[in-house]
Amino acid sequence: MSDIKVTNLRKNFGAVEVLKDINLDIRSGEFVIFVGPSGCGKSTLLRCISGLERISGGALEIGGRVVNNVPASKRGIAMVFQSYALYPHMSVRENMAYSMKLRRAPKTEIEVRVADAARKLQLAPYLDRYPRELSGGQRQRVAIGRAIVRDPQVFLFDEPLSNLDAALRVATRLEIARLKESLPQTTMVYVTHDQVEAMTLADRIVVLNAGRVEQVGTPEELYERPQSLFVAGFIGSPKMNLLKAEDGTTTGIRPEDINLGSGPHRGKVAYVEYLGADSYAFLDIGQDELLTVRQTRSETPQVGDVVSYDYPVERVHRFDAQGMRVN
Amino acid sequence: MNEESRLRGIVLDVVTIAVLALVLLPIIWVFIASIRPDADIMTRSLIPARITFDHFANIFARADFLVALRNSLIVGAIVAICTVLIAIPAAYSLSRFTYLGRDFIGFLILATQMLPAVAVLVPIVVIIRSLGMANTLTALTFTHLALGLPIAVWMLKGYIDAVPRELEEASIIDGSSQIGAMFRITLPLIRPAVVAVGTFAFVLSWGEFILALALITSAEVKTLPLALQTLFDPYSFSWGVVMAGGVVIAAPTIVLFLLFRNQLVGGLTAGGIKG
Ligand SMILES: Nc1ncnc2c1ncn2[C@@H]1O[C@H](COP(=O)(O)OP(=O)(O)OP(=O)(O)O)[C@@H](O)[C@H]1O
Ligand SMILES: [Mg+2]
Numbered sequence: 070m071s072d073i074k075v076t077n078l079r080k081n082f083g084a085v086e087v088l089k090d091i092n093l094d095i096r097s098g099e100f101v102i103f104v105g106p107s108g109c110g111k112s113t114l115l116r117c118i119s120g121l122e123r124i125s126g127g128a129l130e131i132g133g134r135v136v137n138n139v140p141a142s143k144r145g146i147a148m149v150f151q152s153y154a155l156y157p158h159m160s161v162r163e164n165m166a167y168s169m170k171l172r173r174a175p176k177t178e179i180e181v182r183v184a185d186a187a188r189k190l191q192l193a194p195y196l197d198r199y200p201r202e203l204s205g206g207q208r209q210r211v212a213i214g215r216a217i218v219r220d221p222q223v224f225l226f227d228e229p230l231s232n233l234d235a236a237l238r239v240a241t242r243l244e245i246a247r248l249k250e251s252l253p254q255t256t257m258v259y260v261t262h263d264q265v266e267a268m269t270l271a272d273r274i275v276v277l278n279a280g281r282v283e284q285v286g287t288p289e290e291l292y293e294r295p296q297s298l299f300v301a302g303f304i305g306s307p308k309m310n311l312l313k314a315e316d317g318t319t320t321g322i323r324p325e326d327i328n329l330g331s332g333p334h335r336g337k338v339a340y341v342e343y344l345g346a347d348s349y350a351f352l353d354i355g356q357d358e359l360l361t362v363r364q365t366r367s368e369t370p371q372v373g374d375v376v377s378y379d380y381p382v383e384r385v386h387r388f389d390a391q392g393m394r395v396n
Numbered sequence: 397m398n399e400e401s402r403l404r405g406i407v408l409d410v411v412t413i414a415v416l417a418l419v420l421l422p423i424i425w426v427f428i429a430s431i432r433p434d435a436d437i438m439t440r441s442l443i444p445a446r447i448t449f450d451h452f453a454n455i456f457a458r459a460d461f462l463v464a465l466r467n468s469l470i471v472g473a474i475v476a477i478c479t480v481l482i483a484i485p486a487a488y489s490l491s492r493f494t495y496l497g498r499d500f501i502g503f504l505i506l507a508t509q510m511l512p513a514v515a516v517l518v519p520i521v522v523i524i525r526s527l528g529m530a531n532t533l534t535a536l537t538f539t540h541l542a543l544g545l546p547i548a549v550w551m552l553k554g555y556i557d558a559v560p561r562e563l564e565e566a567s568i569i570d571g572s573s574q575i576g577a578m579f580r581i582t583l584p585l586i587r588p589a590v591v592a593v594g595t596f597a598f599v600l601s602w603g604e605f606i607l608a609l610a611l612i613t614s615a616e617v618k619t620l621p622l623a624l625q626t627l628f629d630p631y632s633f634s635w636g637v638v639m640a641g642g643v644v645i646a647a648p649t650i651v652l653f654l655l656f657r658n659q660l661v662g663g664l665t666a667g668g669i670k671g
Contacts, residue, residue: 119569120569121565121568121569140568140573141565141568141569142568142569142570142571142572142573146569147569147570148565148566148569150562150565150566152560152562154560154562154563154565154566155566156563156566156567156581157563157585158584158585167567167570168570168571171570171571171572171576172571215566215570219570219571
């Protein structure tokens, strides 16, 4: 059992309250992703779970045991850092074996586990190299390998892919997805900025904003039924169109839910972004912000065209003046 | 490479060689004089026509010199070891922990370096005399420690600061304690700096003259720099013997440097920590 239960968790740095009354239930074996704008407290929450930061209030349970006062080394967790944090003076093999050596595991068992992890991550040829002799992607895999060898109950990742280039990021993302399949018992908590990572990897996403949980849900729930304006604007790329009314309420409509060509509304195409498979048209509809419309390649309008458009009413998201969902 | 930068390179080379010669010439001269018969020492030529090891035989035959050599070795070794043993935890605490007054303590340690050594000489001598510890190697050891520790602490603090905290955090998550992380991760990474600090403390103590002069008068606790002074014997004075003494004083510094060359140069160009 490795479920994580967070109850009324608070975290202060001096006088600044960085996490405010966080409540979360993460099931055993679940893959949960924290997203949110920079500085909202994602890393801090992850570090609180890991035990690298002491929590200022509330309770944290891992596997049914309150771990508020349990040091990081005794929580049965593994963590992959954004900077990899590989030990520079140890070879890849020593890096991966380090935790088991600390536990005084038998040599043969260490060897088997390291070899196993190395095979899983295609690191076998590099076992005797030092971190400085590896590429960024290889270092990242060693960091993951080091965590796998520990056979943790809980696997924590803090933006593990952000130092990789786009192609490598996609490849490593797939590897992490495979890793998740191969470790169905292990609970994984993952911090990212990247929408695609969040949507593709997560069982559930936790959206954080200024130290609070905005919404928790499956990627589909968050995308289809954002509970607040903040989540509506944060999840999805390009952003949901949010049209403010006089009375302070807001109407939201996703760019792909708008159909050009016919309908009661009209707008002038201000500019067009061509992305290959599809393109974004930005319509001037007499509001402060342009209306983004996502079109397939064949239907791309020309700049300057005045077009009519429509959207199905059941795809509309409505928010009250406080920014909470009403429909 | 264009003309101008080539010219600059040549000028820089010449200046470097000139400065090196200026610094090295007296040392080379001391070494050469120590293996020349006394009669040849005042000749202009740097190349010795006759070579003799009499001066060294002479100096190592003197009981007082051997005692001084032993004393200097004892004091230097203890100072080096204690400097390292004290400076590591002190620097680690200043670098890694937050506590009330930490920065002020750090400042105080640094502030001791703002006073010239001679300014604290008198108080130190008075304190040690009134403790009845004049003429002891213990007193000398403690004063030498006090002399070198502040710089040692700040040097090591700089190196520990440069080791990313995440490395220790990774080690803690892997199952070590904070202290374990220090021993297994941080210390191995700053080993060159530790060697440098130990060497620095030894060399500092080994060559220290003024405090020794002020604290020590009896022959059996004299250190080498003091013994060298007694070689200027008005009745049987030999430049050759004095020069041989100089070589003996310079030798450990050179030997230490050669021994730890890789570590020291590695310490000066410490990269390779990040990632
Ligand atoms: N050790 C610390 N001392 C004081 N304040 C801190 C400390 N660590 C983080 N903070 C503050 O806490 C807030 C949350 O930081 P955190 O690193 O958790 O953000 P984040 O969501 O991970 O951001 P990013 O996406 O940029 O990594 C920030 O305002 C930050 O300045
Ligand atoms: Mg962060």
